[in-house]
Amino acid sequence: MRKFFVILIIVLALGTAFLIKKDQSTGTRADVTDRIDTIELNIDSSDTTIISEKRDDVQAELDGKGTLSVQKNGDTIEVEVKRKWYQWFSFFGESDVTVYIPKAYERHLDLNIGSGNLTFSGESESKPMKLDRLNIDMSSGHIKLANLETTEFEHDGSSGKLTVDSLTTKEGSFDMSSGDVVLRNYVGPIEGDLSSGDMRVEMEKLVGDVRFDLSSGSVKLDLPDQADFTLKGEASSGDISCHFPLKDQKVDDGNIAGKHGSGKYKIDVSISSGNVDIY
Template sequence: MKKLLLFLLVLVGLYFIGSSIKEASWFPFGRGDSHTQSIKQIDLLDIKVDSSNTTIIPEDREDVKTELEGKGKLDVDRRGDIIRIEVKRKWFQNFGFWNKSKLTVRVPQEYDRDMNVTIGSGKLTMEGPSKKDPMKLKKMNVNMGSGKLDLENLDVKQYKHNGSSGMANLTSISTQTGEIKMSSGIVNVDGYEGKLDATLSSGKLNVQMDKLEDSVDVHVSSGLVKLDLPDNADFTLKGKVSSGDISCDFPLESQEVGNHKVNGKHGSGKHTIDVTVSSGKVNIY
């Protein structure tokens, strides 16, 4: 009886192994898959990738073209005013040499509505044509797991970024309102313009602004925030500290330090910088 049971288990195991081999080639990148969809009357591009390396390319075209190289199944679904793009993978394609895939999404440069991006453990890159001629969007929502995100040359009216870990590099991003929430990980922001609301549980946030044009709200639990402002920035600092630290390298008028507060004004004091720190550290310079 035991031998029969063992024999049946071996057969079942061989069946699953055979099915896995049938679904996957022995090479890192197998056959490709591609889809094309019209962008007419589309208000939202919803892109979801787990462990794939994804590149979003704005270019002179009138449709959305998606190309997948490697493992996984590419699903492109249009419903109403939404195009959903997702890479689905078999369980065995997340291990070893079966896990490599590359997704390229080519979008019209003139597309100026909404975009949602969800990243698991892979990498996503998107770059507009140039800093002077950025890709323009109405809204952009980013949800990150433990992967890597690179965004550059974007003009977004409303930008929202939620991350649990991983690394994000945002370069030459202009917004009317920007919101960054990170549980852990690292976020580097270079050449940012617009209103900013940043919440950091742990990890590290580096922000460099070419211009200070709106208010900045920073809330830190136990992480590290560095805020690099232009020398001629006009701001009023309102800082509250529990057991952490707030430092400001700018000379401040009407400076008030003590009783868990750091307040003061630089220049005309036009824009408010509101900083709340529990046990982390914020450096403004």
């Protein structure tokens, strides 16, 4: 019986191999005109690098298994990579995707990531990539971003990890079912909704309101020493701790309130369970 199963596995593997096409290493492109408002990436189970450079088109290259397409759809340029179900297995090899976008592009960028890793960075902290809106929808994997400036930043994650180093935004929202979010050198208001998982935020400046709503999980909020805020924290279960000295501090049955500095910005925290640490 054991020999039968071994033979069956070999036959299935050989049969699947015949279904697989040769590795694709191809590039396609689409011009970025004044009518293009959105660049949208739909990437499934691949490692992706986005490179901004001096150019006037979007070009993508695929090294590995899968199908790549770059096409215009109304006011959107869509970059899509799909893999067959049997190509998800590691012994069929990984797929690497490189997407080139114009450095001068300042409109909307939508990232829809099924799994795998994605990296994207502006030139430097002093010369960030500027976008009107950056939207991230991720199922799993790891997204690494750096040196960005946006009007709107929106993250919706089922799981996985998001790491952002140096982000300035006028609106920032993070909705996470599970997984991790790490924000370093963050400037802007922030709204965080966590079903579970961990979120760590290092604020370079406090220039807007902060709100966290936790079903469970953990939030660590690192604020500048001279931050001006009014704290209101409510906990059904769990713990809210603040290491800043607060004026008019009130602590009652897990709830905490008070003011630091001028109290200019609101920090509102609501917890069903979990922990929030403000320091």
